[in-house]
Amino acid sequence: MEDCIFCRIVRGEIPCFKVYEDERVLAFEDINPISDGHTLVIPKAHAESLWEISEDDLAAVHVASKKIGQAISEALAATGVACLQLNGRGANQVVMHYHLHLIPRISGAPPLPVSNWELKAGDMARIKSVAEKITAAMR
Ligand code: AMP
Ligand code: ZN
Numbered sequence: 001m002e003d004c005i006f007c008r009i010v011r012g013e014i015p016c017f018k019v020y021e022d023e024r025v026l027a028f029e030d031i032n033p034i035s036d037g038h039t040l041v042i043p044k045a046h047a048e049s050l051w052e053i054s055e056d057d058l059a060a061v062h063v064a065s066k067k068i069g070q071a072i073s074e075a076l077a078a079t080g081v082a083c084l085q086l087n088g089r090g091a092n093q094v095v096m097h098y099h100l101h102l103i104p105r106i107s108g109a110p111p112l113p114v115s116n117w118e119l120k121a122g123d124m125a126r127i128k129s130v131a132e133k134i135t136a137a138m139r
Helices: 007-008 055-076 124-137
Strands: 017-022 025-027 041-045 078-084 100-106
Touching: 007 025, 007 041, 017 055, 025 055, 041 055, 055 078, 055 100
Parallel strands: none
Antiparallel strands: 017 025, 025 041, 041 100, 078 100
């Protein structure tokens, strides 16, 4: 896509700190990192979200992420790596080109804000009715 910032990175029009590339996938460092090693893994072909990405690209991104995540973990002695992927502006997706965030927590660093929510018991009747709604919408 002409104006998409990640497509422009794929085309080499904007620089990036590349850590991995194959036929379908590119991975580079986030320039507003939550932690050292915060990496974005993207399909080279433009797709806005999980609903639009092709199954082959989706698989390629996630298979590559396994390798990249392990390298991040090893290189930075991470105690864990959060994988985060946002769909839609309501979920705070800002760049509308599918990307998987790999966010390591480095030993001694504070908990990652993206994976540190408080657990509160839900209403089981409500959970059941929502689950039924989702199941009914499944195609
Ligand atoms: P999201 O909210 O999931 O859409 O996140 C988009 C991410 O892309 C943010 O973490 C940004 O810091 C990151 N980002 C935006 N522009 C660039 C860029 N040119 N190079 C690297 N990361 C970027
Ligand atoms: Zn794009």
